[in-house]
Amino acid sequence: MADAAPPxxxxxxxxxxxxxxxxxxPTFDPGVQLRDDLQEYAKILVVGAGGLGxxxxxxxxxxxxxxxxxxxxxxxxxxxxxxxxxxxxxxxxKPKAEVAAxxxxxxxxxxxIVPHFCRIEDKDIDFYSDFNIIALxxxxxxxxxxxxxxxxxxxxxxxxxxxxxETMKPMVDGGTEGFKGHARVIVPGVTPCFECTIxxxxxxxxxxLCTLAETPRNAAHCIEYAHLIKWDEVRSGKAFDPxxxxxxxxxxxxxxKRAELFxxxxxxxxxxxxxxxxxxxxxASTNAIISAACALETLKIASAFSKTxxxxxxxxxxxxxxxxxxxxVKDKDCLVCGPGVLIELDTTVTLQEFIDMLxxxxxxxxxxxxxxxxxxxxxxxxxPVLEEMTRSNLNxxxxxxxxxxxxxxxHAIGTINKDNKKSSGLRKLRVDFKGIDGITDxxxxxxx
Amino acid sequence: MEPKTKYDRQLRIWGxxxxxxxxxASICLLNCGPTGSETLKNxxxxxxxxxxxxxGSKVELGDLGNNFMVDESSLGQSKAKCVCSFLQELNxxxxxxxxxxxxxxxxxxxxxxxxxxxxxxxxxLVEESMVKLDRICRQANVMLIFARSYGxxxxxxxxxxxxxxxxxxxxxxxxxxxxxxxWPELRGFAEAIDLNVQDPVAHKHIPYVVILVKxxxxxxxxxxxxxxxxxxxxREFKELLKARMIAMDEDxxxxxxxxxxKVFALRGISSDLQRIINDSCAEVDSSSSNFWxxxxxxxxxIANEGGGEVPLEGSIPxxxxxxxxxVNLQKIYQAKSEADFHVIEQRARDILKKIxxxxxxxxxxxxxxxxxxxxxxxxxRYHLIEDEYxxxxxxxxxxxxxxxxxxxxxxxxxxxxxxxxxxxxxxxxPGQFDGGMDEDISRLKSTAVSLLNDLGCNGLTLTxxxxxxxxxxxxxxxxxxxxxxxxxxxxxxIKLITKQFVPMSGTYIFNGIDHKSQLLTLY
Numbered sequence: 001m002a003d004a005a006p007p008x009x010x011x012x013x014x015x016x017x018x019x020x021x022x023x024x025x026p027t028f029d030p031g032v033q034l035r036d037d038l039q040e041y042a043k044i045l046v047v048g049a050g051g052l053g054x055x056x057x058x059x060x061x062x063x064x065x066x067x068x069x070x071x072x073x074x075x076x077x078x079x080x081x082x083x084x085x086x087x088x089x090x091x092x093x094k095p096k097a098e099v100a101a102x103x104x105x106x107x108x109x110x111x112x113i114v115p116h117f118c119r120i121e122d123k124d125i126d127f128y129s130d131f132n133i134i135a136l137x138x139x140x141x142x143x144x145x146x147x148x149x150x151x152x153x154x155x156x157x158x159x160x161x162x163x164x165x166e167t168m169k170p171m172v173d174g175g176t177e178g179f180k181g182h183a184r185v186i187v188p189g190v191t192p193c194f195e196c197t198i199x200x201x202x203x204x205x206x207x208x209l210c211t212l213a214e215t216p217r218n219a220a221h222c223i224e225y226a227h228l229i230k231w232d233e234v235r236s237g238k239a240f241d242p243x244x245x246x247x248x249x250x251x252x253x254x255x256x257k258r259a260e261l262f263x264x265x266x267x268x269x270x271x272x273x274x275x276x277x278x279x280x281x282x283x284a285s286t287n288a289i290i291s292a293a294c295a296l297e298t299l300k301i302a303s304a305f306s307k308t309x310x311x312x313x314x315x316x317x318x319x320x321x322x323x324x325x326x327x328x329v330k331d332k333d334c335l336v337c338g339p340g341v342l343i344e345l346d347t348t349v350t351l352q353e354f355i356d357m358l359x360x361x362x363x364x365x366x367x368x369x370x371x372x373x374x375x376x377x378x379x380x381x382x383x384p385v386l387e388e389m390t391r392s393n394l395n396x397x398x399x400x401x402x403x404x405x406x407x408x409x410x411h412a413i414g415t416i417n418k419d420n421k422k423s424s425g426l427r428k429l430r431v432d433f434k435g436i437d438g439i440t441d442x443x444x445x446x447x448x
Numbered sequence: 449m450e451p452k453t454k455y456d457r458q459l460r461i462w463g464x465x466x467x468x469x470x471x472x473a474s475i476c477l478l479n480c481g482p483t484g485s486e487t488l489k490n491x492x493x494x495x496x497x498x499x500x501x502x503x504g505s506k507v508e509l510g511d512l513g514n515n516f517m518v519d520e521s522s523l524g525q526s527k528a529k530c531v532c533s534f535l536q537e538l539n540x541x542x543x544x545x546x547x548x549x550x551x552x553x554x555x556x557x558x559x560x561x562x563x564x565x566x567x568x569x570x571x572x573l574v575e576e577s578m579v580k581l582d583r584i585c586r587q588a589n590v591m592l593i594f595a596r597s598y599g600x601x602x603x604x605x606x607x608x609x610x611x612x613x614x615x616x617x618x619x620x621x622x623x624x625x626x627x628x629x630x631w632p633e634l635r636g637f638a639e640a641i642d643l644n645v646q647d648p649v650a651h652k653h654i655p656y657v658v659i660l661v662k663x664x665x666x667x668x669x670x671x672x673x674x675x676x677x678x679x680x681x682x683r684e685f686k687e688l689l690k691a692r693m694i695a696m697d698e699d700x701x702x703x704x705x706x707x708x709x710k711v712f713a714l715r716g717i718s719s720d721l722q723r724i725i726n727d728s729c730a731e732v733d734s735s736s737s738n739f740w741x742x743x744x745x746x747x748x749x750i751a752n753e754g755g756g757e758v759p760l761e762g763s764i765p766x767x768x769x770x771x772x773x774x775v776n777l778q779k780i781y782q783a784k785s786e787a788d789f790h791v792i793e794q795r796a797r798d799i800l801k802k803i804x805x806x807x808x809x810x811x812x813x814x815x816x817x818x819x820x821x822x823x824x825x826x827x828x829r830y831h832l833i834e835d836e837y838x839x840x841x842x843x844x845x846x847x848x849x850x851x852x853x854x855x856x857x858x859x860x861x862x863x864x865x866x867x868x869x870x871x872x873x874x875x876x877x878p879g880q881f882d883g884g885m886d887e888d889i890s891r892l893k894s895t896a897v898s899l900l901n902d903l904g905c906n907g908l909t910l911t912x913x914x915x916x917x918x919x920x921x922x923x924x925x926x927x928x929x930x931x932x933x934x935x936x937x938x939x940x941x942i943k944l945i946t947k948q949f950v951p952m953s954g955t956y957i958f959n960g961i962d963h964k965s966q967l968l969t970l971y
Contacts, residue, residue, distance in 0.1 A: 007508060007509040007510060008509060008510060008513070009509055009510065009512050009513035010510075010513050011508075011509070011510030011513060011514075011924075012510065012513060012514050012924035012925050012926055012927075013513060013514075013924070013926065015599070015879070015920060015921060015922040015924040016599065016600070016920065016921070016924060016926065019879075019885075019920045019922075020920075021916070021917055021920050022912070022913040022916045022917055023913055023914075023917050023961050055931070058516050058927075058931075059927060059928050059931055062482075062513065062514055062515075062516060062927035062928075063926070063927060063928050078453045078454050079453060079454060079456045079457055081454040081493075082454055082455050082456075082457055082458050082493055082494060082495070083457070083458075083493055085489060085493055085538055088537070089454075106519075107516055107519045108512075108516070108519075109512075109519070109520055178461050179461070179939065179949060211768075215653065215768075215769065215770055215771050215774075216771055217766055217767075217769060217771060217774040217775070218766055262771050262775065263771075263775050264771075264775065270456070270459075270460075274460065279456075279457070279460065281457050281458065281460040281461045282457045282458075283457070283458050283461060283490075283494065283939075283942075284489070284490040284493040284494060284938070285490040285494075285935050285936075285938040285939035285942065286935070286939065287935075288486060288489075288490055288931050288932075288934065288935030288938070289931075289932055289935035289936055289939070291931070292928045292929070292930075292931035292932035292935060293928075293932060293963065295927075295928040295931070296926075296928040296929065296932070296960060299928065306600055306960065306961050307961050307962050308962075309962060309963045310962065313963045316619075317936075317939050317940075317943075317949070317952075318617065318618065318619050318949055318950070319616065319618055319619070319949070319950040320950050320951070320952045320953055320967070321936065321940070321952035321956055321967060323963065323965050325962065325963050325964050
């Protein structure tokens with residue numbers, strides 16, 4: 001006769017975590033230990049506490065995880081309330097990360113969520129190394145790129161250039177727009193990283209300035225004229241703030257005038273906001289679907305209780321319902337998840353010279369770089385306190401700063417100039433000091 | 449605060465009309481475990497009119513591990529009550545109520561209960577109840593959607609007699625430009641513009657619509673009335689366009705070359721639309737819906753004034769152009785669209801009169817929207833679940849069972865039915881309780897085999913792996929799976945209520961193992 005298990009909060013999860021299975025991951029080791037380890041040791045970071053982040057926190061808290069952290073720099077707005085279900089009208093203006101963490105802890109006892117109300121760039125790399133898995137609920141390509149580079153920076157390669165498994169920092173990433181979305185699993189060194197498949201996110205199309213200035217044809221052209229040209233002409237010196245209602249109203253009024261002048265219909269306040277802020281429509285259901293897929297994959301990576309998504313799921317509910325799994329492949333020359341860009345240096349090169357060199361490097365194009373070595377700050381551009389503390393290193397030879405180790409990995413964080421666009425970025429550098437390794441010496445001599 | 453500000457991000461998707469439809473809708477949820485609670489959460493956030501939660505169970509410790517809508521203080525209390533009060537917190541504009549009763553009891557004894565709702569969301573029901581409820585809702589003309597989470601699988605299935613969509617809002621749809629079949633005003637406008645104009649600024653601001661209308665006309669004249677059709681001819685046509693460029697930076701010509709496929713497109717209506725106007729419902733009588741009355745008017749239009757075409761949509765995409773040309777072109781398209789609309793409107797009013805209805809019973813705005821979307825109309829019909837279960841298409845079933853992409857999904861489809869048979873016969877789902885797993889596995893296997901035999905699939909079996917997994921699942925309702933299934937169910941409900949976008953067809957089978965989920969069409 002079958003027995004009823006004693007009442008447990010883990011009633012449903014236990015079936016999957018405690019019982020052996022046939023279609024599971026290679027490392028699956030079912031049992032109470034696995035469940036307890038997930039609760040005790042697994043640490044998950046949720047990046048973003050918006051539409052996806054709120055769902056992710058709830059889903060993870062109810063998927064056997066007890067140690068969660070969440071990072072988000074935004075405050076709650078009224079327009080969040082149609083989907084960011086952890087927030088109430090009276091929360092408007094409060095930091096998202098803090099309210100989201102508090103709400104989930106109130107409802108799911110035993111879960112601990114640490115909120116971080118700051119920019120992702122404000123945390124040093126060590127902060128990110130602390131987590132077993134990073135779950136991304138973001139709406140910008142730049143932020144994804146940054147976290148991806150951070151996670152990939154932990155990846156080390158062995159002497160045969162094979163990625164070392166214990167240095168892999170898995171990520172799950174979700175994104176939605178209206179009725180569509182994607183969920184993916186990134187295991188640096190195994191699956192493609194975000195940068196390997198950056199072409200999946202085509203750059204946003206901008207209107208040519210001459211169209212805005214000379215031949216506007218639709219309402220969006222009139223709005224962008226007011227926003228990008230007229231504002232600077234009339235209110236020069238004053239920065240446009242999309243969150244300032246007076247600024248938005250001004251742009252709207254100017255756009256209306258321009259539209260009337262050219263006989264163009266369709267300028268509304270709502271459209272003005274949409275164009276200027278590049279608003280992406282968002283609904284609760286799609287966020288729920290995509291986050292759930294991400295949370296399920298997070299649990300699979302942590303427990304191997306089932307096979308994993310390999311490696312990219314798209315969802316489209318516009319016309320019927322379509323889901324598709326695509327197995328993308330790694331770009332073996334990827335600057336971000338590959339073994340790192342090799343830089344050969346003389347032992348005499350100072351840190352300052354090294355930083356200057358990075359700016360002119362044809363592949364890297366990284367300016368104003370801060371440099372870390374195994375978590376140690378060699379030079380930090382900011383904040384001022386750290387800058388002052390590390391400034392004296394600039395004139396020291398890098399070789400000495402790296403404890404005279406002939407070959408090692410460094411991390412550079414700075415501004416990356418790509419296609420005339422600047423963004424924060426992190427690059428992994430393999431530094432090789434010339435004249436230290438005996439073989440290199442002989443080669444040099446022979447070749448010269 | 450403007451009352452609609454909080455809905456801003458969704459109003460950009462379904463507009464005021466879609467929102468108004470949601471706010472009028474009343475939704476009934478059967479069973480408020482995580483699958484049901486998550487479905488309803490997404491609908492409450494979106495601002496549906498009212499919700500009624502039906503569940504007879506009390507909150508147990510296990511519920512705290514998979515349902516966000518209950519907490520420690522809910523233990524021992526009515527689950528429906530606890531879930532209802534949390535959902536109310538999310539949106540005070542929604543009227544939320546609960547009924548502490550098992551759905552099974554209502555289905556068996558109070559069939560008229562369901563007729564008061566716009567949509568019934570039935571979660572975690574076993575086959576017998578699904579079949580009964582389906583008949584009740586079909587009879588009462590209430591939209592029904594089933595959602596079920598079961599371990600790493602689950603299903604979503606819509607059951608509605610007929611769902612017609614005017615605003616299907618497809619992502620990619622060919623612009624309605626009539627480049628190879630211009631009406632007199634468009635032709636006249638194009639003729640008045642000289643492609644050989646000397647001024648280079650004027651030359652590079654001729655809209656591509658004009659370029660293509662003129663070039664298509666030229667081609668037709670020199671090719672005995674035929675459009676470019678072979679690959680070679682299409683290439684040649686593009687070469688002709690290229691030859692007209694007088695500078696490398698003429699974006700209008702580049703756009704014309706890129707858009708030349710719009711010239712090659714066949715005239716007349718699509719096969720999908722053909723099917724709709726040929727549908728027997730297009731033979732209207734006093735009981736016909738507004739949609740079919742308008743289809744009847746459309747059918748007449750196509751056969752008469754339209755000359756084989758639908759009413760013109762009336763909008764044009766953005767294109768390189770002087771403002772003046774563009775605005776004038778827009779007016780020409782709008783005028784034709786408006787004229788076509790008036791013809792359809794008149795025909796619709798005449799038809800209404802003929803079938804004994806008030807000629808003005810269909811609002812002007814509805815007819816206008818119908819005309820604009822005439823090429824994108826959708827009709828979705830769902831057969832009764834009972835018919836699918838009793839008489840599935842054997843050919844489809846066999847195809848799925850032997851297709852690698854579908855075999856896991858169809859395996860789960862069979863096993864989801866088999867576990868219900870087991871539950872009916874042995875009072876518990878296979879693997880629901882610890883111990884006796886081997887016995888449960890062999891029971892599930894023989895049940896699945898006999899089910900396949902009953903369906904006529906003799907000799908075909910499911911893999912041992914899948915059967916073992918199904919037993920391992922033991923009817924567990926994992927939160928992440930429930931949130932996924934609930935997310936899909938809520939999205940489909942929104943499409944049904946707003947009558948926008950296209951709801952899914954067939955039975956959606958979730959495959960949480962590798963996410964290769966599938967839609968199965970089995971009847």
